[in-house]
Amino acid sequence: MAFLGYTHEQFPKWVKKVEQFPVFLYILKWVLIGLLVGGLTGLGSALFLWGLHWATGWRGDNQWIIFALPIGGFLIGACYHYLGQDVVKGNNQLLDEITRPNRIIPLKMAPLVTIATIATHFFGGSAGREGTAVQMGGAIADQFTKIFKLDKYDRKLLIISGIAAGFSSVFGTPLAGAIFGLEVYIIGRMRYEAIFPSFFTAIVANYVTHHVGHELGIHHTDYFALFFDGLQIPEMTLENLLLCVLAGIAFGLTGMLFSKANHFFGHLFKSNIKYAPARPMIGGVVLALAIVLLNMNHGLDYSNYDMKYFGLGVPIISQSFTVEMHWYDFLMKTLTTSFTLGAGFKGGEVTPLFYIGSTLGSFLSSFDLYNAIPIALLAGMGFVGVFSGATNTPMACTVMGIELFGHESAVFIAVACITAYMFSGHTSIYNSQILGSPKH
């Protein structure tokens, strides 16, 4: 192990004999790096969330902006085409660098994806935010490879920590973020090389976002309060266990559907439209038309348009904990999000996956079969379950469910996430995930 240019071999013999000595240096090193990477990523996340909050609010007050979606699309497309060809692969590029290291992630990935995501939400596209935060974290982290002259092995830990920091801070779930970083680049395995750096950095980033966010007047959605409002968690009986497995199957298949739809639209645009900036522009035309068509009852009175399938969709997620959703809500969101992202708008997939899952879970509660499981619990299971299926990260999703909804529902959440993982097939929203262990 190298410590800031000093290698282990240079230590005196008696020191090398004590295994804890290099571990202590390792910890010192990653505490230092974790403070830097976590601090910067946390700061970035707070600013990003603030920008997102502003964009979503502004659009709410100025709904006419949706007619500018093609222009927004073109701007985003042109930005990446002329300035960001080498960072356009986004999350997949980070995963590639973990498993097949090639070259340092350019720092510009961070501002480009942040601005493009805020623009996507500003104009009314349907997207998420974890991709943005993860890319910001990864790109910031990788800059320290040069600064600290880190070797290949350390660089891997560094990128994982950056991903963990981004995910942790954008959702306010430090443990899920840390596990996501460890789990996301390989299907069916978790390796612990980066376990300390990843957890430490994720916790620092979350701390910084929390406090800077507080100053900026933004807060993570308090799902716990929404979820637990009067909720009585039922006992995990054998019957409920089988019902959770059944729900998990639905979540897994939906996660797979989302992945496939994502790839379908991505491929559709790429193979039919050569000039990259034209893709989100034409996509923007279609999205704007779709919004108008979905609001036919309002005619051209755009200020009253219902945007439930566009933007982040946090209000609908919150609703799904108490109100039974329609069977088509999760399908519509799948369509709008995969189309938005496939066309080349920017943002993450995870908040839409929360939306899709919680509305599906909420819909399941309309079946008599699910009478014994409260609607909030089903929505919560779906919230993380579909995400687990689409990303193949069952542990991160389980822990996220516990962080957001409390340990009382942990067993329900775990069964949903794990069954969904089993049933989503060997697909993923991340093409660059490598297969560690087949699922069956």
Add this chain to the structure above:
Amino acid sequence: MAFLGYTHEQFPKWVKKVEQFPVFLYILKWVLIGLLVGGLTGLGSALFLWGLHWATGWRGDNQWIIFALPIGGFLIGACYHYLGQDVVKGNNQLLDEITRPNRIIPLKMAPLVTIATIATHFFGGSAGREGTAVQMGGAIADQFTKIFKLDKYDRKLLIISGIAAGFSSVFGTPLAGAIFGLEVYIIGRMRYEAIFPSFFTAIVANYVTHHVGHELGIHHTDYFALFFDGLQIPEMTLENLLLCVLAGIAFGLTGMLFSKANHFFGHLFKSNIKYAPARPMIGGVVLALAIVLLNMNHGLDYSNYDMKYFGLGVPIISQSFTVEMHWYDFLMKTLTTSFTLGAGFKGGEVTPLFYIGSTLGSFLSSFDLYNAIPIALLAGMGFVGVFSGATNTPMACTVMGIELFGHESAVFIAVACITAYMFSGHTSIYNSQILGSPKH
């Protein structure tokens, strides 16, 4: 994949095309097996806990029995020497069968270890119970290898599920049990092949133990109530984060000390005493003498003897959440437990590890440095932290901490468990753990 003798190749072509079809059969199969293995293991755990409860109670009323420790030791030693040579390796034997499959675990492992553990506690040895439950679960599970004619791959999942079921049901922590099964046989990695079987079986086992235990009048210790009694979880500031890392270092080193002491006494007895039944007999003499010496103030008035370093020690664990423990409490328990087990008495290591960790955590709160962290939280962090260091299962320990103490302390617990894992070196209480990824 084979399904009860029917192989995947025998299915029609169109069926094979849909990836979810074999997954569905896989799920059906493991639901069935999980109900059987989980049900039987859960029943066994309930009876075991009931026996343990009885033995501990009886000893409390009849403290003279400690003078019979040598006889008890001889009986246990003779039992294994004459009836159980092929199951004496216990937990390590199970881990070996997962990584280097050789031959079916004899069912007698289950009754032998159960009776020997109850006897150990009856006579006043210092030991735990997870080893017993894990061996019971593993031995019961492996019997289904023959019954269902399972292949090597499935057998591995089966043994993991049995381990998960045993651990889950004996502590009432289903998710930690499931993760323990996935995590324990290999250091530094977690593989997901067995993720569904392991979680499903663990949940079933816990359910059965809970309900059968209720009928028998025994309950898992409610650590949550003990822990949360008036507790205000502090914020995870950067200062507290570093304090958690520091505490984690202490927990990790203590975990390593426990592993080394365990191996030391095991080796000491084996290399000096050829005749196996004589080891726990001589060990029993020493233990009885030690008890008398520790109670010199009571002379031979054995009914007033303080047995705080012997037996399971649950009352001391509970105390450590509110009362500051001495610096020597965790060391004494390390000594008595490693001596008891090294001599050939039976039982687990985990409840003693909880004891050692929670008393150490409780002692740490006597330092001014730790003023900002409540004693209960420090004890809770140690409870799972030392266990994490001694067994190299940081994820299972983190999740166990959450299941027992609530998600509010999750970040504190995670940092303690992960740092302890880093600092315990490449030692383990399980010799048969293989090294998947080095820790640094």
